[in-house]
Amino acid sequence: MSNDYYESHRGEWQWQDGEYTVTRTTAWSGPGCHDGCGVLYYTKDGKLEKVEGDPDNPFNQGALCMRCLEMPEFVNNPTRLGHPMKRAGERGENKWERVSWEEALDLIEEKVRAIWKDYGPESIVCHIGTGRNNCDQIPYLCYAAFGSPNFSMGYLAGDSCFCPRSASMASQNGDFMIADCSQQFEKRYDESTGWRCPEVIVNWGCNAVVSNSDNFFGGWIVDCMQRGSKMITIDPSLTWLASRSAYWLRVRPGTDAALAMAMLNVIISEDLYDHDFVAKWCYGFDELAERVRDWTPERAAEVCWVEAEDIVGAARLYAQADPAAIQWGLKLDQTTNATATACAVNSLWAITGNVDNPGGNIIIRNAFDQNLSYGYGYHLLPPEVQAKRLGAEFPLMSRAGYSSSAHADSVLKAIETGEPYPIRMVWMTSTNPIANMGADAPRLFRALKSVDFVVVNDLFMTPTAIAFADLVLPAAMSPERNSQRCWWVPNRTLTKVTQYEECVSDDDLVTMVGKRLHPENFPWDDNVGWINHIFEHETNDELPYKSFEEAQKVVWSYPAFTYLKHEKGLLRPDGQPGFNTPSGRIELYNTNLMLWGYDPLPDFKEPSCSPVSSPELAEKYPLVLTTGARSFEFFHSEHRQEGTTSRELHPDPLFEMSPAAAEAAGLSEGDWAWIENQRGRCRQKLHVNPSLDDRVVRAEHGWWFPETEGAEPNLYGVFDSNINNLTPQCENGDTGFGAPYANQLCRVYPCTEENSRVLPGEQVTRRGGYSKVIDESNGDVKVGAIYG
Numbered sequence: 001m002s003n004d005y006y007e008s009h010r011g012e013w014q015w016q017d018g019e020y021t022v023t024r025t026t027a028w029s030g031p032g033c034h035d036g037c038g039v040l041y042y043t044k045d046g047k048l049e050k051v052e053g054d055p056d057n058p059f060n061q062g063a064l065c066m067r068c069l070e071m072p073e074f075v076n077n078p079t080r081l082g083h084p085m086k087r088a089g090e091r092g093e094n095k096w097e098r099v100s101w102e103e104a105l106d107l108i109e110e111k112v113r114a115i116w117k118d119y120g121p122e123s124i125v126c127h128i129g130t131g132r133n134n135c136d137q138i139p140y141l142c143y144a145a146f147g148s149p150n151f152s153m154g155y156l157a158g159d160s161c162f163c164p165r166s167a168s169m170a171s172q173n174g175d176f177m178i179a180d181c182s183q184q185f186e187k188r189y190d191e192s193t194g195w196r197c198p199e200v201i202v203n204w205g206c207n208a209v210v211s212n213s214d215n216f217f218g219g220w221i222v223d224c225m226q227r228g229s230k231m232i233t234i235d236p237s238l239t240w241l242a243s244r245s246a247y248w249l250r251v252r253p254g255t256d257a258a259l260a261m262a263m264l265n266v267i268i269s270e271d272l273y274d275h276d277f278v279a280k281w282c283y284g285f286d287e288l289a290e291r292v293r294d295w296t297p298e299r300a301a302e303v304c305w306v307e308a309e310d311i312v313g314a315a316r317l318y319a320q321a322d323p324a325a326i327q328w329g330l331k332l333d334q335t336t337n338a339t340a341t342a343c344a345v346n347s348l349w350a351i352t353g354n355v356d357n358p359g360g361n362i363i364i365r366n367a368f369d370q371n372l373s374y375g376y377g378y379h380l381l382p383p384e385v386q387a388k389r390l391g392a393e394f395p396l397m398s399r400a401g402y403s404s405s406a407h408a409d410s411v412l413k414a415i416e417t418g419e420p421y422p423i424r425m426v427w428m429t430s431t432n433p434i435a436n437m438g439a440d441a442p443r444l445f446r447a448l449k450s451v452d453f454v455v456v457n458d459l460f461m462t463p464t465a466i467a468f469a470d471l472v473l474p475a476a477m478s479p480e481r482n483s484q485r486c487w488w489v490p491n492r493t494l495t496k497v498t499q500y501e502e503c504v505s506d507d508d509l510v511t512m513v514g515k516r517l518h519p520e521n522f523p524w525d526d527n528v529g530w531i532n533h534i535f536e537h538e539t540n541d542e543l544p545y546k547s548f549e550e551a552q553k554v555v556w557s558y559p560a561f562t563y564l565k566h567e568k569g570l571l572r573p574d575g576q577p578g579f580n581t582p583s584g585r586i587e588l589y590n591t592n593l594m595l596w597g598y599d600p601l602p603d604f605k606e607p608s609c610s611p612v613s614s615p616e617l618a619e620k621y622p623l624v625l626t627t628g629a630r631s632f633e634f635f636h637s638e639h640r641q642e643g644t645t646s647r648e649l650h651p652d653p654l655f656e657m658s659p660a661a662a663e664a665a666g667l668s669e670g671d672w673a674w675i676e677n678q679r680g681r682c683r684q685k686l687h688v689n690p691s692l693d694d695r696v697v698r699a700e701h702g703w704w705f706p707e708t709e710g711a712e713p714n715l716y717g718v719f720d721s722n723i724n725n726l727t728p729q730c731e732n733g734d735t736g737f738g739a740p741y742a743n744q745l746c747r748v749y750p751c752t753e754e755n756s757r758v759l760p761g762e763q764v765t766r767r768g769g770y771s772k773v774i775d776e777s778n779g780d781v782k783v784g785a786i787y788g
């Protein structure tokens, strides 16, 4: 389309273009994504035919990644779930009976009321996956409809996605901070807003151009590069961003804290820190300086497998830039040392004064004070029910308030042991834990079979649904729902443009269930009514619209943004200058952690399985394994459907090794190989990555094969290539946050006919699995690796 075309429709939210109705709106799950880019939906006779990026939307300025461009392939996919289905055979047989929505709701109501009576509401657990368009709704379902305090992510070990970083930031700064790429301004890169382009951006364990994680659109980094930003990238692999960086630090997986400690050491010992900011706004600088004194670049170089001079160079470049921003990612959460790692990195931006300044790391809150998320509706629970939330063993999460959900691993333990009370019902919306979210897939397989009543609410029939569900409920996709969201900024609306069979949006489903169980908590008729309720009761008065009908025509709305809020008394409830912490300063010496018995200063701890901490294990499994780096084609276990562009471009699960490592393993490009460790094994296909250290393996996560047999033992091949046969559940950091998804040991060997007779699917579903077995007599956990 020419620019004239878009200009002629500027300001319109819907128009006719020949046979097409064009709707300007935003997208957000499903299919999944963390962002909410501006889109133009082209529909004909009620069917979605084409998606374009909205050039007028400040968020993505017309750009789209492939998963939105190919959205019609998923929305119109004939293998989608279209009707509620009730299990007709045994669990795992993939036999279903179509039922009406009324029958499905009757069954849910009957089961919930029976569990309430016999066990109490806490025996019901609700899960979601990552930040899709139900992070408010499903917590609300759990608290306001079921009356249970046990909402959590779908067995995400150590709650290790964003939560460790956000809890660390909250405890150190009293607020969230993100890299400033001007995303808070409707006028974007126009410096009349006061924004300045960062001189340096650090990409740390984050590959934003692929992942667009946590509502941060990766294209913004490219926009800043075009305006002059220099890059530092900390990643075991030479990513696109790393290849364009002034420094690429090829860190050993799981050792980022050591690197951060050494960068702090260089910046302090070379006197490159911001004296004025530290004196006015930081607490505990001397203690931090003392702690990092021994962390010389030489020491960290040895730990991290990088050159000492590159650590020095990167630290100088970062500290001397004015301003500089750090864009960090998941890989800092996926270690048991996650809390300390995040605090160390947070201290870097603090001592260099890159705090809420233009082009640094800014303090951000949700637009128009709309703070729903995992705590939405929690206050409706009586204190004695709140006190039963699983995860009490982690006081930082459960008592200090740094987590608003039940601890995912504690939920698993309760299912396995019945302690502190049995779990009778599990509700899963938008999570496919045995394919992806849970760290120990074989262990989950065994545990979830024991739950009496399981509901799965998804877009497609998944391995999780076949293995466990009694009821499968079809969910609407992004273009099939009216909705709104605030994740940072702006406030955005989603307009419904199409309908698939009997699919229901996650919010409508929650309302349908809630009205039967606790109608007083659901005083709206449908999702539009719920949105209007949120606008009225859960959003501040600055929101420029009061109803969804108005909002959907405006599409996005940015609140005012102010820099240096700590100087202006805009952060603390008492209106005084300073940060919202006990000392009013950024706590380099973290008194919040100290209060709960944790080390108040950051430090490095070796991953528990590594060549350094477990040399005996490393003799057998000599390679360091990191998992789950994102690819353009897939969102976790999604987008695997046969015939779609995603699957065509990326048909097989891929793992990466250096050329020398591949040769040593007897493998060439494209060979299938077993990746194995003491917990289990899976098979993936080799892609040689010349940039990797010879001792490192990088493997994909989330694989299943919807084109193959759904019934057990195959279960869509979910265990055969599942890297989460090799990662542990319930091995968390001492705070409860963080789990070692990205720092394991492994060995790799070619697949042969002989060593492939018993596939992991068979091993897990028929032969007891690989993973930990709990001895029921004494609660001991044993490792039972059996290869058949």
Ligand SMILES: Nc1nc2c(c(=O)[nH]1)N[C@H]1C(S)=C(S)[C@@H](COP(=O)(O)OP(=O)(O)OC[C@H]3O[C@@H](n4cnc5c(=O)[nH]c(N)nc54)[C@H](O)[C@@H]3O)O[C@H]1N2
Residues within 6 Å of the ligand: 034, 130, 131, 161, 162, 204, 205, 206, 207, 208, 210, 211, 212, 213, 214, 234, 235, 236, 237, 239, 251, 252, 253, 254, 255, 256, 328, 329, 330, 331, 332, 626, 627, 628, 629, 630, 631, 632, 633, 634, 635, 636, 637, 698, 742, 743
């Ligand atoms: N396309 C797509 N986008 C996604 C997702 C998806 O599945 N697909 N998932 C979403 C979700 S839930 C999340 S949490 C985010 C995650 O997205 P990101 O935060 O970007 O994290 P990853 O892609 O997991 O890893 C980023 C980089 O870290 C490197 N890395 C591996 N191990 C280490 C390590 O120990 N240290 C360091 N410094 N780097 C390491 C990897 O090589 C990779 O290049 O993405 C979101 N966006």
Ligand SMILES: Nc1nc2c(c(=O)[nH]1)N[C@H]1C(S)=C(S)[C@@H](COP(=O)(O)OP(=O)(O)OC[C@H]3O[C@@H](n4cnc5c(=O)[nH]c(N)nc54)[C@H](O)[C@@H]3O)O[C@H]1N2
Residues within 6 Å of the ligand: 029, 030, 031, 032, 128, 129, 130, 131, 132, 133, 134, 154, 156, 160, 161, 330, 429, 430, 431, 432, 433, 435, 436, 437, 438, 457, 458, 459, 460, 462, 475, 476, 477, 478, 506, 627, 628, 629, 635, 636, 637, 638, 701, 702, 723, 724, 727, 741
């Ligand atoms: N080894 C390893 N494992 C990992 C990771 C890793 O890096 N390495 N990353 C971890 C991380 S950070 C995360 S956050 C988790 C993510 O894990 P999850 O978010 O649980 O992702 P999926 O397992 O893909 O399950 C999502 C399901 O939701 C469905 N769905 C999508 N949109 C909607 C919707 O709008 N409504 C409903 N009802 N359903 C929808 C999809 O069809 C899919 O079946 O995985 C974790 N697992």
Ligand code: SF4
Residues within 6 Å of the ligand: 027, 028, 032, 033, 034, 035, 036, 037, 060, 063, 064, 065, 066, 067, 068, 212, 217
């Ligand atoms: S980041 Fe990509 S998949 Fe996500 S909303 Fe934007 S274009 Fe769509």
Ligand SMILES: [Mo]
Residues within 6 Å of the ligand: 130, 161, 162, 330
């Ligand atoms: Mo995540």
